[in-house]
Amino acid sequence: MELPRLRLLVVGEELDEAELAALKFLSLEHVPMRRLEAIQKAQDFFEALQEKGMMEAGSLAFLKDLVNCAKGCAWQHDEMVSCTSFSRYLLFQLSEDITEDELKSFKFLLGKELPKCRLNPKTTMLDVFIEMEKKGILGEDNLSMLKSLCAEINIVLLKRIEEYELNLFGKTKQTKKGLFPIVILKYSSFTNSLSFQQLEAYKMTSRPRGVCLILNNHNFAKAREAVPEPKKLKDRVFGKLHFTIAEYRDLTAEEIRKIVNIYRCEDHKDKDCFVCCVLSHGKKGIVYGVDGQEVPIQELTTSFTGQNCHSLAGKPKVFFVQACQGDACQKGVTIETDSGEQDSSVETDARFQLDCIPAEADFLLGMATLQDYVSYRSRRQGTWYIQALCQHLEYSCPRGEDILTILTAVNQEVSRKSCEPNAEKQMPQPSFTLRKKLIFPVN
Structure with a gap:
């Protein structure tokens, strides 16, 4: 033979x-x-x-x-991909990343589009894609149905499709053949397109990278429902990014101050970064302890300036804060292509706002919403801002994207959502005094 x-x-x-x-x-x-x-x-x-x-x-x-x-x-x-179209390879990669629960959701949402006999328990995601192609609701220039499904099921999947449409994967050489174009490309062109070569990046090589301090207050008299967001921040995001996790729950105002002072006094000289995530009730310029006493946000951030925490001087200090900044509701403005998720099981979160951002260098402050406005949370999934933040950090950090690019994507996702009955909107607001690119490598 x-x-x-x-x-x-x-x-x-x-x-x-x-x-x-x-x-x-x-x-x-x-x-x-x-x-x-x-x-x-x-x-x-x-x-x-x-x-x-x-x-x-x-x-x-x-x-x-x-x-x-x-x-x-x-x-x-870094090999050439020439045996199939890039679009089909993208679909294959999506099928590999879709979980069993997400597959069930695709089948349910496609119940009226595809024959029921084709949506049995043995049907795989590749089978679903093939059936969609047969029905003419999926193709190289016909991704609208798939994008709508991904927006409902997992926004990270939608982001990957949008990256394909924006050609973020680098220059391609295409020859038309069949449903999709055949694509020849190198993966290195994708990584190059995500970086600004002329701008220096903060050092991010220490193990661990630093401390991720999570202050999670939800046990108030008028309780905020407990949501799985701290677990997502720990297990799916900052744990995988090699941070040491330190979570504290249901702190009084004085306990918040004591915890912050402990980490202010720590020696961070062998660490490259410091992260603090705050989830609590609050109002303009402050957060509440579970005892109802106030802690100014600026007091938290300025505790870690180069003057007050010498071992973090010149290193990035990152704060993510989930809460309202006021009582006003943002109204939507109709544009040609933008549409938001609607969720009737949504409520406003705690009142909270920052009067001014720290003037010192190397700070990043990610706020859930604009000054004077409320932020929203789904009883089923948690706050719009933190869930979007977790998803985009989890997806984009392994791909080498810098934090400002990631937070812009978070802005885009949250801005698409709507809260019934009056279609209120939410717009997050990152503020920063970073001097370099901030990238969190997975390896």
Whole structure:
């Protein structure tokens, strides 16, 4: 038996059902859908590729590219992606990241669009994409349905599609063939497009990076419902970014001051950053302890200036604050393409505002909303601001995006939401005196 056929036999025996399905999906640009649907064995798939001239003269290069794409290796190793369209590869990557619960949500929302027999418990996300293509509700220039679904299910998925549409992945060379264009690109062009080469970045190499202090007050007389946001901040975001987590719950005003003073007096010389997340009731310029006493926000931030905390001088000090800044409600202004999520189970959060940002260098203050306005929270999912912040940090930090770019994306997401019955809106507000790019590397 000739060597290429021996190799095909070995490869075929190693492929499981899910891997074969992935290869079939990625090759839809080259092999008709009806032909692929009838294929159940790897050897039949290889024969279909040979019939279409994709494995001529004993060359297995095309199959190797397909396997690398299916295993997610093509970009990791900076190899050329030429066996499938970038759009189809994007769909495949989305299918790999979608959880079981999210898949169930896709099936439920598509219940009126796709045949019920095609949405059974064994249906995979790749199957869903194929059925959407058959129905004409998914295509290279027809992503509106998919974007709407992602906006309802997981905003991070929507962000990835928007990045594709904005061509953030670098320059591409395209040749039209079939539903999607064939794309040839290198992954390095994506990382280069996300950085401003002329601007220096803060050092962020220490392990741990620093302390992430979480002040979480929710046990008031008029209680804020407990939400899973502190857990998200700890486990899904700053824990993965190599910060030491220090969470304190239900503190009085005096206890807040004592905790802040403890970390002000710590030696941070071996750390590169300090983060503080505040979730509490408040009003203009202050936050409340659970005893109803006030703590000025500026008192918290200025505790960590270079003068008051020498070991953090020249290092980024990051504060994220979730609460209202007043009683006023923001009204929406209709624009051509923007639309927001509507959620009837939404309430305003605590009153809270900062009169002025710290004048000292290297501070970043992320506020949930503008001065004098309320902020909102969903009883089901938590506050609009913190949930968006967690999602975008979790998604964008591994991709090398700087914090200001991430917070701009957070602004965009939160601004899309609406609170019934009067369609009130919310606009977060980051303020900063950073002198360099702030990037939180995962590795």
